[in-house]
Amino acid sequence: MSLDRSDVEKIAHLARLAISPDQTERYAAELSNILDLVAQMDSVNTDDVEPMAHPLHMAQRLRPDQATEPDRRAEYQAGAPLSEGGLYLVPKVIE
C-alpha cells in the first residue's frame, strides 16, 4: 500500500494535524512503510472468524442513571488555556 502526498494531506486534515508541505513527502514514505508491514495480515483467511471486541469477552458494565459526581468545574477548568465565567473560549465560530 503506497500513499502519496495528497493522501497524507487528506489524512492530516481528518486527524486535525497541520502538516507543513515539506513534511508530507516524509510522512507519505513512513506511513506507506507501516502499511506494508500491516499488509502481512492479507495472508490470513479470516472469513469465518469473529472479530475480538474485548480480550476477556466481558460486557460493558452499566450503572444506575444517577448523578454521582460532585461539581468540580472550577477545579477542572483551572488548567484550561483560556476560560471565562465557566466557559471555554475558542475563536469565533458564527459570524
Next chain:
Amino acid sequence: MQNKSIAELAADLRLRKYSSTELTRHYLDRIARLDPQLNSFITVDAEAALAAAARADEALARDQAGPLTGIPIAHKDIFCTKGVRTSCASRMLDNFVAPYDATVVERLGGAGAVMLGKTNMDEFAMGSSNETSYYGPVANPWDTSRVPGGSSGGSAAAVAARLCAAATGTDTGGSIRQPAALCGITGIKPTYGRCSRWGMIAFASSLDQAGVMARSAADAAFLLDEMAGFDERDSTSADVPVPDYVDALDNDISGLRIGLPKEFFGEGLDPRVGAAVEAAIREYEKLGAEIREISLPNSPLSVPVYYVVAPAECSSNLARFDGVRYGHRCAAPADLEDLYTRSRAEGFGAEVQRRVMIGTYVLSAGYYDAYYLKAQKIRHLIADDFKRAFEEVDVIMGPTTPSTAFALGDKMDDPVAMYLNDIYTIATNLAGLPGMSIPVEPVAGMPVGLQLIGNYFDEARLLNVAHRYQHLTHWHQAAPAGFD
C-alpha cells in the same frame, strides 16, 4: 540501602535502623547525583516526597505500617498525580497538572509508599526506546550510549540504577517487559483489566495495562498486592478476586509445565540472547519443571495486527487534545480549525503524529473492514493460539526481546525496525494475558530478559515462578557499575 529488597527496607524501618525520611533523602540525593547521566525522571518533587515520608514515619511510630509504608517509589509520568505535573512526556501536556490521582497512585499512596517523582517515557507511551520523549531520551545505566527500551524507559532505568525502590509502568505492546529486559530488572504486565486504568492517560484502551517494575519478583509482588483489584471508575476493570501475591511466592513449582513457542526462537533472535534464555530454562528443569515445545502459529502476525489496533485506538483517544480544555494551545489561532490543527501539530511529536495518522487512515470511510475489522479477527486467532497452548502448559517462556539494548539513535529513522523490537511481547497484549520479564545471564555485559506468559489472572503463578528462579540465581541482584 539502595540494594536492599522492599522486605528488608520495611523490616529496617520497623526496627528504626533509619527513618523513611532518611531513606527518602538517600534516594533524592542519589537522583540529584546520578540522574543527570540518565534523564530517567521528568519531575522530582522532593518537598512532597519528604512530606509523605514524614507521614510514613508517624504511621511507623504508631505501629500502623504496612509493607510499603515509607518505601520510596516513582510513577511513570502517564499516571495522573494531583498537584504534580503529569506530562506523558509530551509538549502537549508540558503544563498539565491533574486535579486528581490515578487509582494506582491513590492505592500505592494509601499503602504508605512515598512518591519521589515522575519518570521519563516515550511520548504518550508510543515507542520502544524512550527516544520520543519531549524531555529527551533516557540512557541505559548498563551502558549510557544505549537505549533503556520503552515506553517505560525512565522507570526501568531508575529502578536499575537504584534511584527508587520500585516504579510503576504501563504496557500496551511490551512497554513494561521490553525496558525491564534491556535494563536488567523485573517487570510484570498483569492481565488486561487487573489494575485500574482510571487516571492513566489512554493510548490504546483495549491493550493498555498498568504494572510494576522492580528489582525482583518479590518486590513486584508487594506493589501488585496494592495495585490490583476492581475499580468502579474504570469501565473495563475486572471484577475478579485478587489473591495475595506475596503469599504465593514460595510455592513449589515441581511438575510445572513450561511451553516454549517455537515461533519465539526462530529467525531474528540474536543467538546469544537465545542461548542465555535456554540456559535459564534449564534451571527450571532443575527445579522439577517439565519443558514442552508448543506452537503459537499466528503470533508472527501480532506486529501487523498491533499496528492497526493500537494506532486506531490512539487516534480516537488523542482526539481529546484540541487546545481547548487543557494542554497546549497554539498562539493567535485564526479560527477553530486553525486552533485544533496547529495546537495538535505543535503539541505532538513525530511518532505520535505518525500513529494518529495511521489510525485515522485505517478507521476512515471505506477502509474499516480491510484494516480494523481484519485485525480484530486475527487478534481472535492469536488469542485462540494461547488458549490451546494453556490447555497443555502452565506457563509459556521465551525471550522478551530479540537482542540486547541497541545504541541511542540506531532505529529512530526507521519506525518499522523500531516496531519489530516488540515482536515477542505484543501477542500477549492482543490476547489480554499477563506477562513478565526477569533478568537472566547477560550477554557481553548487557542484560537479557526471560519472558514468562501466564494464563488469565495467573499473576500469582508468574510471580511465584519468577521468584523461584531468583531464589536460585543472582542475576537480578547485579547492579550497573557506577550505580551500585
